[in-house]
Amino acid sequence: MLSLHVTNETSRIRAVVLGTAISNGPVPAIEDAYDPKSIEHIKAGTYPKEEDMLKEIEAVAKVFKKYDVTVFRPKIIENCNQIFARDIAFVIDNKFIKANILPDRERELEALQEVMSQINPNDIITPPEAVHIEGGDVMLWNDYIFIGTYKGTDYSNHITARTNMEGVNFIKSLFPDKTVKEFDLAKSKTEARDNALHLDCCFQPVGKDKGIIYKDGFRDVNDYLYLVDLFGEDNLFHITRDEMYNMYSNVFSIAENVVISEENFKRLNTWLRSNNITVEEVPYAEISKQEGLLRCSTMPLIRD
Template sequence: MINTVLLCPPKYYQIEYEINPWMHVENKVDPERTHEEFDNLKNIYKKIGLDVWIMDPEPGLPDMVYTANCGFVIDNLFIKANFRYQQRRKESDFAEKLFRQKKFKIATLPSNVYFEGQGDLFFRDGKFFAAYGRRTSKKAIGHLENILGEKIITFMVKKDPYFFHLDTCFAPLGKGKVIIHPASFSNDDIDKIKKNFRKVITVSKKDNPFFCCNIVATDDAVIVGKGMSKDIKRTLEKEGLKVFETPMNEYFKGGGSVKCTTLEFFRSNS
């Protein structure tokens, strides 16, 4: 599925503005704990055999730590994000610079069409899944289909402001499995999910504060922020997945967890 991920150290990470309901400027980030959480996550990726790329942080861009939003990577193609909020727009410029240096092909969308990278676009089991609504524009889907040369299975994520990206409420696990927060989807979208996955694992309200859908999954492992309920963990383990829980409390303050902090390098042959 993936063999490489991109992370960004939290040198400048702090809650300096509020662009989602999780963010409160008075809720200060503990820099020491944040660096510990970053190092723990990085070490898990290395332990399970993934290559870890590092993007240098930039002053004035505290949310660069959420690398999943800066674009979408598959094979040697990088699709650059167009952020909805002004505070984050320069992040994707630095990501583009990195991928140009690495000789990736670069694709862009029109500047007036919002697209927030792997926050709203996934690839699993040979299929693309995307969402529009709170961050990514509906018009982005057609542009992405043209760039990728593939149809995209599309959902609308707009019901709950706490679930503003697809990656906060939906995570394909590979081999026909997915974990979702069902309250984030319409009945039609739930039906669509059931048609595309043989096993649908659902999380409940008690899991919401721990971003239990905001995970990274490899062929045989799941990496998730600490706090997942025992029932969900047991279900994942019964599906043959080794669950790595790691503290992400400082990142929760900004509205993200493991997946938000991780740009995955998808492979089209997986």
């Protein structure tokens, strides 16, 4: 059996689900795309090729191997994008919580049967239908659970709005001893530079007490200030609109002192190293065209 244990984003990772780019399917039609960045690349003819994405995701697998991490991969579904493992489920403490995702992504969860069969069935949680929540919006920081949401009255019109207040309240009810804080995220169906698809598109803790943040990803400045107060201004690396677009805040921590980051993130990687964090650089620019990066492709199961 798997003894699930995840309480934050940065403790030493021992077991993880890593998505796959095998049999990723054809370039989607514009009306089938989930986010403005994918649409931008479909229109421009620059949508990523499967062979390039395969190389990128296998570079991450190699880093996990180097650090002796147990890696699970989803069962391959023909012609299906299974890169973003974080969307479909997530672990808090010892609970495996299924995301209520867009209906046509249900099969991706079925492809994790090998993992789920090793988890105590009592620890697998299926939220009620009214609850929308995705792993990219759920960020753990020890006694805190940060959750990205969208409070606009036009929630149902936004395919980019992935976690609702019912989702926030559901997590509150499951973890009454934790401080659950929601953040109202900026959404755009048409401009990827103004769209925080998930919380990890505009914020993520790194190291012991640091974080990467994009101020304009939050619709309410008080949400941003909450994190500044909590982490301290000097501990936060502020990213620009273009850096947010390139997914700078979507790195993945192997441990408090080791981070997997995209090789082109020069400014961020320099800052990480200046804070005594080892940076394992990988190419991930093609996968990022689908508005997801390293955190989106991984689902931690066990951290120390």
